[in-house]
Amino acid sequence: MNEIPISYFLVLSAILFGLGVLAFVFKRNIITVFMAIELMLNAVNLAFVAFDRARGGPHDGWVFVFFVIVVAAAEAAVGLAIAITVVHNRQSLNIERVNLLKF
C-alpha cells in the first residue's frame, strides 16, 4: 500500500535543508541559530532514511541517521553550554553583538 515516490521525500528534505540554511543566515539569536543547524541535520536524516528505503536490503542508512542524531545531541549540549557562557559574558543573545574576535 506504500507507493510514495522517493523523490517526494528527497525534495522535501532539500526544501527543509534550504530553509535550515536560510534560518542559519537569517536568525540573530544564538539559540535559534543552533536550531537552524538541527533543522539541517533533520533534513539530512530524512534524505538518509529515504535512500535507505529506496535501496532496501540492510538498513545502513538508519545507522547513519542514528549516528547523526547522537552527534547532534552532543553538539547541542556543548553548543548551548557555550551559548550560556557567551550570554554571561556579553549580556546579549544577538550573535551580531558577539563580535570582539575580529581583525
Next chain:
Amino acid sequence: MTLPIILFFVFAAIAVIGALMMIFFREPIHSALALILVMVALAVLYLLLGAEFIAAVQIIVYAGAVMVLFVFVIMLLNAGEEERTNISKLAHYVGWPLGIFLTVELVYWMLRAPIGARATTATIAPGDPTRDLSMLLFRSYLFPFEITSILILIALIGALVLAKRDS
C-alpha cells in the same frame, strides 16, 4: 490518491510550515516549538518510510531531549524577542538570495536524482528491521558506535565545564 500519499502531503506541509514559522517567529521559544513540530512531522514521515525505530528515536532524542534542552536554555537565559539587527551587510544582501538559490538548486538536483523515481515499495528487507538495525549497529558498526559513546561522554564533560559558574 491513496492514504499514504495524503499523509505524506499533510505532514510534509506541516514540516515546511513549521520550518517557516521557525524562521519568522521572533520569540525563540516559539521558534523552538515550531522546530519541535517539524521534528514530530518528520517522525511521522519516517513511519511512512517504514523506519519505526528511527521515528521513535527521533521523537525521544530530538523532541524529547535535545529540544527540551533548548527550551531549558531559553527559559534559563529568559531569551526575549530577538532584535533584527542588520550589522552584517553581507548576510543582509547576499545571504538571503544565496540561501534561496541553494534551496532551489538542491530541489532541482534532488528531482534529477536517478534514485528518485523508485517507489518506496522497491524492496522491504525480510525479517524484523529493528533487529537488523541492532545487528548492524553492534556488529559491523560497533567501533563507530563506541566512538560516538565516547563523543557523548566528552560532550557531557565539556558542557559541564563550560556551563559551570566560576564562583
Next chain:
Amino acid sequence: MEFVAQHPILVVSLIKIVVLLFLLMTALAYVTWFERKVVARIQSRIGPLYVGAHGLLQPLADGVKFLFKEDVTPPAADRFVYVLAPFLALSLGLATIALIPFGPATIMVLGVPTQMGIANVSLGLLFVFAITSMGVYGVALAGWSSNSKYPLMGGLRSSAQMVSYEVSLTLSVVGVVLLAGTLNFNDLIAYQSGHWRYVRFLPHWNVIPQFVGFLCYFISAIAETNRVPFDLPEAETELVAGFHTEYSSFKFAMFFMAEYANMITVSCLATILFFGGWLSPFPERWTWQLYIPGVGLILGGILLAYDTAMNQRGIARIQLAVVTIGALVIGAACLLPSVMPVVQGPFWFLLKLLGFLFFYVWTRGTLPRFRYDQLMDFGWKFLLPVSLANLVITAFVVMVLNR
C-alpha cells in the same frame, strides 16, 4: 466516500478512539473521586458525600464547575504558549493510551477484526516512551508562559525532575525488554503467559526476575507523574501550586486530567511489563476462573443493592439503584458464554490497574514530600546506578541463558 470504503481501518480506528476516549474521560473523573475517598479513609475522614450517593456525582460537579469558572489569563503571559501548554499536556497524556492493549481477543468491528486497544505498534514500548518524553513540554511551557515566579520555578523544577527520572524509568524497563526480546506489548504479555517450571503456582510474570527493575520503574514512574512524594512542582507549601498556579478554570482541569491520565498510562505500563497485562494469575486448567468477572460484578451489585435498601434516602437511592442495576446487568452479561471469554482480559487488566492506582493513592496518603536536592540526589545517585546495575546483570544472565 469510496475512499473511506477503501480504508475501513479509518472508520474502525475512529470508533475505537471515540469509545476509548469516552471511557477514559469517565475513568479520569472517577479516579479523582476514588482518590479523594481513599485518602479520606486513610486520614479517617469520609470524603465527598453530598453530591450524589457517596459523592458519586462529585466529579461531574467538579467538571461543571471548571467549565463555568472564569478563565483568567495573566496579562504578561505569552498567550500562544499559555494556551498551548495545557492542550499539549492533556493530549500527550491521553495519546499514550492508544498504544495500550486491554485484552487479547480480536473483536469484530464493522466486520474488521481488531484487538482491544487502538493501535498495535511493533515498537509500542518505544513509542510510549516517545510520547511521555514529550510530556515535559506541557509542564515547562506552562511554567514559563504564565510569566510569574512560582510557575517558572515549578516548571523548571518539574521538567528537570521529569527529564532526570525519565532516564532511570527507561533503563529500568530495558531489563524486561531484554528478557522478552521484543518491544511489542502483545509479545511482551505473551512472553509472560504460563507459569514457572518449578513453582507451578507462580505466574510467569516479569516481577519475579525483574523485581529490582520493577521497584526502580515504579519509583521513577511516581516521580515522572509528579505525584507525592515527588510532587515538588506543585508543592503547595513552597510554590503556591507550581507550574499551573496561574491557570484557572478548564485549563487547570486539563492539567489535572493530564496528571491522572499519566498515572493511568504508567500504571498500565507497569501492568503490562511486570504483571502480565491481561493474563489471569491462575493456570489455564482452572476453568472456573472464567466466572470470576461475572460473579464478582453480581456480588458487588448485591452489595450495592443492600446499601441502597438500608442507608440511602431520596435521590441518592435512585442513583444508586441505577448503578446497582447496571452492575447486575453487566455481571449477568459477563456470564453469557459468548461474552465470557471476551471479558476476561479487560477484567484482569483493569483489576491490576486498579491495584496500582490504589497504590498511588496510598503513597500519597502516607508519605511526606522530598526536598528538591534530595530528590535529584536520589534520582541520579541511587536510582540510576541501581537500574543500570540491574540492566547489566540482566543482560549478562540473558546472554548466559541463551547460549
Next chain:
Amino acid sequence: MPIILNNLWIIPLLPLLGAAINGIFGKQWSQTRVNVVGISSVSLTFLGVIELTREFLALHSQVAWVRSYAPWMIAGPFRADFNFQIDQLTLVMLGVVSGVGLLIHIYSTGYMAHEGGYYRFFSYLNLFMFFMLTLVMAGNLVLMFVGWEGVGLCSYLLIGFYFLRKSASDAGKKAFIVTRIGDVGFTIGTLLVFWTFKSVDFTEIFKQASGMPVESPTYIGGTLTVICLLLFAGAIGKSAQLPLYVWLPDAMEGPTPVSALIHAATMVTAGVYMVARMHVLYSHAPLAMLVVAIVGAATLFYSATIGLVQTDIKKVLAYSTVSQLGYMFLGCGVGAYAAGVFHLMTHAFFKGLLFLAAGSVIHAMGGEQDMRNMGGLRKKIPITFWTMFAATLAIAGVPLFSGFFSKEAILDAAKDGPYANIYLWTLGILGALLTSFYMFRLLFLTFFGEQRYDEHKVHVHESPKNMTIPLILLAILAVSGGWFAAPTMLGGPNHFENFLRPVFEAGAPAASAALAENAGAGETGGNALVKSLLAPGVIVALIGFLTAWWFYIRRPDLPKKLAASMHGLYTLLLNKYYVDEIYLAVIVRPLLWVSTNVLWHTVDEKVIDGAVNGVASSARGIGGEVRQIQSGNPRSYATWVVIGAVGVTVLVLGVWGMVR
C-alpha cells in the same frame, strides 16, 4: 670464515665511534681516558686492517671484493650505495693510513700533552681517520667524494686548531677554499662519469671503460680525457700541485702531528690514490696522462727550488712534500701507477718521520721553528737526530733506503716506460738533486755547526718515550719500507708491483704491458746492480749532499755571499715566486671587490632583500585589505559558509555533473 671481509664497515666505524665518544664526553675527561678511547679505536682499526689483509690474501682473488651495505641515494637511474671495495691498492692505502695514523696518534699523546683542547684534537684526528678510510675503501665515486670532502673538513679543523691565532684560522680557511676550487672539477667529473657510464660504481665504470678505445693524445675533446682532466683538477687541489699548492705551506700552522699525518702522509696523497684508482680511465686518455705527468714534474722542480731557501723547518718540509707529491704524479703520469703508489707509501713513512722529528726538534727547542736559531743539536737529542738522519737519507734517495727504490722506479718509468718523456725525466733528476741538497741543508743547519741559540733561554731536552718510540718505528719503516723492490737491484722482480699487478692490469693494456716489461727488466744481476747504483738519481743525490756539506759545514759563510751575489733570484725564491701575492692581486682582490660591490650591495641588498621585503609588504597590504572579511560577525561567516556551499554544489553537481 672471513670476519672483516663480510663486515667491512667495522674498519671505518671504529674511528668514528672514537671521534663521537671523545667529541661528546671528552671535555670532562682526563687526558688518559681520552687517550684510551682515541688510541684504542685506531689501534683496533689497525688490527682490523691486518686481519683484513690476511683474509683477502687468503682469497687469492684477482678481482676487487665489493660489499654494499645500504642504498644511499636512489634517484631515477642514479644510484649510489654505501658500498666498500677491497683490492690490493686499497690494502696498501689502508696499511699506510692506519699504520702511520696509529703511530702519529701515539706521538700526539706526547706532543699535545700540554695543549688546550686535547679531547678536541683527538676527536678531530679520529674523525679524520674515519673519513680517510672511507675515501680509501669507497666502492663508488660519490662515497669516495664524501671521504674526500671529509678529510678536507678535518684538515680545515686541524689546521685551524689554534683558532685563536689569526694566521692559523686564515690558513685553515685558505686550505679549505683553495681545495674547493679543485673539488669543483672533481664534482663535475663525477657527474660526467655518471653521464657517460650511467653508474658511479668503480667496477661498473672500469668494466665499460676498458672496452672503450684509447683516445687520441692530441684531441682534448674526448670524453674520457675531459673526465680525467676534471678529476685531476680535484687531485691538484687536494694534493697541492701547481697551481693550487699554495695552501699546503700555510697549513703548517697546524700542530706538527697534523702536518705529519694529514699534510704529508695521508690526505695530500689522496689525489695520487684517486688517479691510481681511476687508472683505467687515465690509461685510455693519454693526453690526460701527459698533463698529469707535466704538472707533477713542474711541481716537483718548482717547489724544490722554493724549498732551497726556506728557513722555517716545517716550511722546508712542506715544500719538499709538495715536490714529492709531484714525483708521485709524475709516476702516475708516465703510467707507472705502481711506482707512484710505491712512492706514496715510502713517502708516507719518511716524510711522516721527518715531520715528527721536526716536531720533536721544535718540542725540544720550546716552539722555535727557525733553523737559523738552531744548530748543534746532534748531541742533545740523539734519537731525533738519528731518526731524522735516516729519513733524510731515505728522501734523498740513497740506495737501500726506501725512497731510493720508489724514486728510481718512477724515474725509470719516466726514462724508458711506455709514456717515457725525456724532458720530464730531466726535471725529475734536477728535482732529486735539489731535494737531497735542501734536505741535507736542513739536517746540517739543525743538528751540526755551532749552536745559534741561547742556552739559558731554551732548555733543550729529548722528547718523552711516547714521542721517540713512534720515531724509531717510523725510522725502521723509512729504512726498510722499500725492500719489497730490493730484488730489482739484482734484476729480480719488484714484489710491490707484482702485488699491485691485479689492480693495474685490469682493463689497462698499455699500462700493464709497461708494468710487465718493467718488472721483468731482466739483465744479468751484475749489470742491474751497477746500473742501479750508478743511476743518475743516486749520483745527483750524492752531488746534492756534497754541495750541502760544502755550503753549511765547510764554508758556513758562503750562503750569505751567494744570496748577496744573486740577490734577485734569492729574494724571488724566498718569497716563493710571489705566487701568493699574485693570487691576491689577480684573484682575491677582484673577487672581494665584486662580491662587496656587486653581489652584496647590489644583488643582495637591492634585488634579493628588495624582493623579500616587497613580498612581505605586499602580503601585509593584501592582508590589511582582506582581513576586513573577518568582521567578527558570525552572520557574515555563516554567509561565507553558504557561499562556499553554493559554490561546491554548483561545481560538483552542475559543472562536473556528478549526477547524470
